[in-house]
Amino acid sequence: MGMHTVKLPDVGEGVAEAELTEWQVQPGQIVQEDDILATVMTDKAAVEIPSPVTGTVASLGGEVGDILPVGAVLVTLEVEGDGNAAPEPEATPVPPDPEASPDVAPKPAPRPEPEKKAEKTEPTKPSKPVSAPSDGPVRGEHDRPVAAPSVRRRAKEGGVDLRQVRGTGPAGRIIHEDLDLWFSGSGEARSGSGRVANTAVEEIKVVGLRRRISERMAEANARVAHITYVDEIDMTELERLRDTLNREHGGDRPKLTLLPFLMRAMVNAIAKQPAMNAHYDDDAGMIHQFGGVHIGIATQAPGGLMVPVVRHTEARGLWDCAAEVVRLAEAARVGAASRDELSGSTITITSLGALGGLATTPIINRPEVAIVGVNKMQMRPVWDGTQFVPRKMMNLSSSFDHRVIDGWDAAMFVQAIRRQLENPATLFLED
Amino acid sequence: MRDIACKVLVIGAGPGGYVCAIRAGQLGLDTVIVDGAPLGGTCLNVGCIPSKALIHAADEFHKLDAAAAGATPFGLSASAPTVDFAKTMAWKNGIVERFNLGVGGLLKKAGVKSIRGWARFVDGKTVQVATDTGMQTIRAENVVIATGSEPVELPDLPFGDRVISSTGALALKEVPRSMAVVGGGYIGLELGTALAKLGCRVTVVEAADRVLPQYDGELVRPVLARLEALGVEVLTAATARALDPAGLTIDIGGEARTVAAETVLVTVGRRPKTDGYGLEELDLDRVGRFIRIDDRCRTSMRGVYAIGDVSGEPMLAHRAMAQGEMVAELLAGERRSWDRVAIPAICFTDPEIVTVGLSPAEAEADGHRTISTLFPFQANGRAMTTAREDGFVRVVAREDNHLLLGVQAVGAHVSELAAGFALALEMGARLEDVAGTIHAHPTHGEAFQEAALRGLGHALHI
Numbered sequence: 001m002g003m004h005t006v007k008l009p010d011v012g013e014g015v016a017e018a019e020l021t022e023w024q025v026q027p028g029q030i031v032q033e034d035d036i037l038a039t040v041m042t043d044k045a046a047v048e049i050p051s052p053v054t055g056t057v058a059s060l061g062g063e064v065g066d067i068l069p070v071g072a073v074l075v076t077l078e079v080e081g082d083g084n085a086a087p088e089p090e091a092t093p094v095p096p097d098p099e100a101s102p103d104v105a106p107k108p109a110p111r112p113e114p115e116k117k118a119e120k121t122e123p124t125k126p127s128k129p130v131s132a133p134s135d136g137p138v139r140g141e142h143d144r145p146v147a148a149p150s151v152r153r154r155a156k157e158g159g160v161d162l163r164q165v166r167g168t169g170p171a172g173r174i175i176h177e178d179l180d181l182w183f184s185g186s187g188e189a190r191s192g193s194g195r196v197a198n199t200a201v202e203e204i205k206v207v208g209l210r211r212r213i214s215e216r217m218a219e220a221n222a223r224v225a226h227i228t229y230v231d232e233i234d235m236t237e238l239e240r241l242r243d244t245l246n247r248e249h250g251g252d253r254p255k256l257t258l259l260p261f262l263m264r265a266m267v268n269a270i271a272k273q274p275a276m277n278a279h280y281d282d283d284a285g286m287i288h289q290f291g292g293v294h295i296g297i298a299t300q301a302p303g304g305l306m307v308p309v310v311r312h313t314e315a316r317g318l319w320d321c322a323a324e325v326v327r328l329a330e331a332a333r334v335g336a337a338s339r340d341e342l343s344g345s346t347i348t349i350t351s352l353g354a355l356g357g358l359a360t361t362p363i364i365n366r367p368e369v370a371i372v373g374v375n376k377m378q379m380r381p382v383w384d385g386t387q388f389v390p391r392k393m394m395n396l397s398s399s400f401d402h403r404v405i406d407g408w409d410a411a412m413f414v415q416a417i418r419r420q421l422e423n424p425a426t427l428f429l430e431d
Numbered sequence: 432m433r434d435i436a437c438k439v440l441v442i443g444a445g446p447g448g449y450v451c452a453i454r455a456g457q458l459g460l461d462t463v464i465v466d467g468a469p470l471g472g473t474c475l476n477v478g479c480i481p482s483k484a485l486i487h488a489a490d491e492f493h494k495l496d497a498a499a500a501g502a503t504p505f506g507l508s509a510s511a512p513t514v515d516f517a518k519t520m521a522w523k524n525g526i527v528e529r530f531n532l533g534v535g536g537l538l539k540k541a542g543v544k545s546i547r548g549w550a551r552f553v554d555g556k557t558v559q560v561a562t563d564t565g566m567q568t569i570r571a572e573n574v575v576i577a578t579g580s581e582p583v584e585l586p587d588l589p590f591g592d593r594v595i596s597s598t599g600a601l602a603l604k605e606v607p608r609s610m611a612v613v614g615g616g617y618i619g620l621e622l623g624t625a626l627a628k629l630g631c632r633v634t635v636v637e638a639a640d641r642v643l644p645q646y647d648g649e650l651v652r653p654v655l656a657r658l659e660a661l662g663v664e665v666l667t668a669a670t671a672r673a674l675d676p677a678g679l680t681i682d683i684g685g686e687a688r689t690v691a692a693e694t695v696l697v698t699v700g701r702r703p704k705t706d707g708y709g710l711e712e713l714d715l716d717r718v719g720r721f722i723r724i725d726d727r728c729r730t731s732m733r734g735v736y737a738i739g740d741v742s743g744e745p746m747l748a749h750r751a752m753a754q755g756e757m758v759a760e761l762l763a764g765e766r767r768s769w770d771r772v773a774i775p776a777i778c779f780t781d782p783e784i785v786t787v788g789l790s791p792a793e794a795e796a797d798g799h800r801t802i803s804t805l806f807p808f809q810a811n812g813r814a815m816t817t818a819r820e821d822g823f824v825r826v827v828a829r830e831d832n833h834l835l836l837g838v839q840a841v842g843a844h845v846s847e848l849a850a851g852f853a854l855a856l857e858m859g860a861r862l863e864d865v866a867g868t869i870h871a872h873p874t875h876g877e878a879f880q881e882a883a884l885r886g887l888g889h890a891l892h893i
Binding site for chain 2: 144146147148149152156157159169170171172173
């Protein structure tokens with residue numbers, strides 16, 4: 001028998017590390033070649049790591065939530081034959097460049113120290129279930145609270161429903177100190193209404209996609225000076241056109257939503273204001289202004305926000321755009337979007353459709369410099385000079401990186417989009 | 432006779448009623464207690480206490496008998512012992528009388544007015560008591576019904592000279608030569624065992640397919656073994672038909688058979704006492720025959736409470752006492768509700784059975800994944816040195832957090848372990864807590880610790 005170490009492979013261009021988001025195996029488990037060992041999360045894509053060999057899992061290289069550098073030991077397998085690992089382990093693989101992401105990893109990536117690790121991950125297993133749970137699972141909804149008679153009496157006399165009290169004793173037992181805390185902490189919250197304060201605190205580890213989102217949002221908000229510009233757009237004409245086109249091509253082409261028109265309007269506006277289609281590398285003090293318009297579409301996926309990218313929108317027609325948006329949104333929702341489909345946008349659209357609200361303050365998808373937010377469309381009375389007329393109105397809430405884009409330019413950009421959407425024919429003018 | 436008005440009226444002076452009255456008196460409530468029988472109810476007069484006295488006397492006699500037969504492993508011998516059964520009964524009666532006086536003294540000390548006589552409800556706030564000196568009307572703000580229970584009679588075997596209830600068994604003039612016990616519950620087996628030890632030829636006739644049906648087979652097995660050793664015949668799936676001079680005719684396996692029975696003890700159960708005192712006037716909600724109560728022992732009528740056997744299972748004195756105490760405190764304005772984790776139950780057979788909390792089957796039925804382990808007295812030092820190695824202690828705990836859900840034991844002297852078992856359950860002990868508590872050596876209690884250790888996978892003495 002030999003040991004075979006499986007290292008975290010290079011999971012994408014330029015990726016130096018990945019976060020461990022799920023173990024598919026446990027120590028002692030037998031895995032076949034190509035069985036999935038673990039799921040790791042890179043920039044925004046989840047990648048499954050298959051086993052290259054058949055063997056028995058001897059140890060795992062980290063815990064869920066750990067950041068592993070590419071090349072770090074992911075799993076050690078016991079295999080037939082010699083395996084690929086010397087009995088005494090080779091030197092630590094190349095650690096991640098500590099400068100690359102100084103504050104991303106809350107824990108240092110674990111270094112393989114096989115002997116110690118073996119101790120940690122292979123608890124001596126006696127024949128019976130003995131390992132004492134430190135405090136056991138949280139009390140279930142229908143479980144009766146566990147408390148000594150003196151605690152129960154004190155709670156009863158104090159008007160406390162013990163089902164509401166978190167027990168910190170063994171097996172969730174409620175002890176006098178828990179009641180002390182209850183009485184001292186939430187006195188006023190219990191008065192009058194008969195409602196009681198819920199002091200439960202659930203600890204949810206922020207890992208995977210949610211951690212990515214958290215980090216990126218915080219960084220964008222901290223580093224970018226946002227300016228948000230909201231204006232109202234009369235969509236009546238565009239809606240008429242959209243309706244006509246959908247009726248004409250209902251059977252043979254993808255249904256047109258508002259998005260392809262907006263994308264077309266943005267492409268045209270960017271042609272006049274290329275500064276909007278750029279990345280601002282603030283560390284290097286450099287703006288990369290792009291020729292191709294790669295529009296990110298912010299999409300709500302089950303795990304959180306994802307931004308699939310419609311590449312080269314400037315080269316796509318209306319229906320092409322529509323089809324691509326549908327395809328990418330679906331891929332993102334089912335988690336099938338590739339890393340390439342989730343990166344490389346140069347400007348972003350965020351839309352919550354019917355939930356779009358009156359106005360929003362979108363956060364820029366850094367390092368981009370502009371994001372266009374679509375609000376809810378609704379019929380509103382509009383004064384046409386002589387009377388109120390019903391018009392389909394919609395707001396656009398767009399944010400810009402005020403460090404590199406002045407308010408004037410931001411306003412010009414939104415007005416250019418507005419003029420096109422209000423006069424749909426101009427969307428298709430070749431000037 | 433002038434009417435009495437009071438804050439609390441307790442009807443029935445059994446363990447539930449007198450405890451309720453004492454506690455109410457202690458709390459300064461104007462309290463009256465009424466009973467037509469001597470203070471102490473079934474428990475003190477014709478139940479727990481006298482039966483334990485009889486069982487003890489029988490045990491002592493049986494030991495002498497064993498010594499006389501040269502049957503002790505440690506070499507005792509004695510000449511053939513005899514029992515003056517009249518003295519046995521007189522001694523038992525002396526204990527009962529001390530209790531009657533003791534309860535009376537406790538009630539008086541607590542400032543409770545005690546009235547002898549049978550009460551009858553007029554309405555939910557008023558009763559009339561037929562006393563020696565005439566009819567006494569009592570009006571109360573609150574009434575606590577604690578009338579208890581009574582033995583169930585069989586239509587074919589009405590109580591009489593030769594057919595007796597447990598009450599009759601505790602008032603025998605002499606030990607019958609032969610006795611059939613109809614009903615193999617704990618009362619029948621306790622009394623049957625005692626009388627067998629005193630030299631009576633006992634046959635147990637049980638209609639179900641096993642005796643002590645509320646206990647699982649593992650717990651009952653040592654008791655059956657002992658009954659066989661004592662020469663008690665246990666007939667299951669057998670129905671009593673009729674009593675004639677030759678004995679008791681029974682149906683067993685479709686055939687008639689006659690069982691020697693100078694006396695027949697009928698112990699087929701107890702039913703709540705709800706007749707004969709005007710309870711129907713109140714039209715309280717019922718659960719079966721029992722009065723329906725909530726978690727504060729309140730009935731469906733405001734200001735009317737019910738405690739003890741009349742309020743439901745388990746019909747046990749200590750449950751009634753805990754309820755009585757709680758109701759008194761409620762009436763004094765304190766906040767209380769029934770919150771006990773477990774009500775221990777003991778069967779004073781030989782060996783004794785103790786159950787507290789959930790059995791393995793009940794725990795599984797409650798949806799728990801459980802650990803259930805037992806430690807046999809064969810491996811317990813104290814059990815070996817008392818020449819009684821039959822039985823065991825068994826623990827039932829949740830698999831996920833090891834919280835103790837139940838403890839059962841069967842063995843000689845295990846009734847005294849009930850306190851520790853119940854305390855562990857009420858305190859919310861885990862297996863680790865029991866295993867981590869030093870249990871004095873050499874005692875039967877060590878088996879509790881060892882059963883817990885075994886549940887954790889590292890028993891030391893097995």
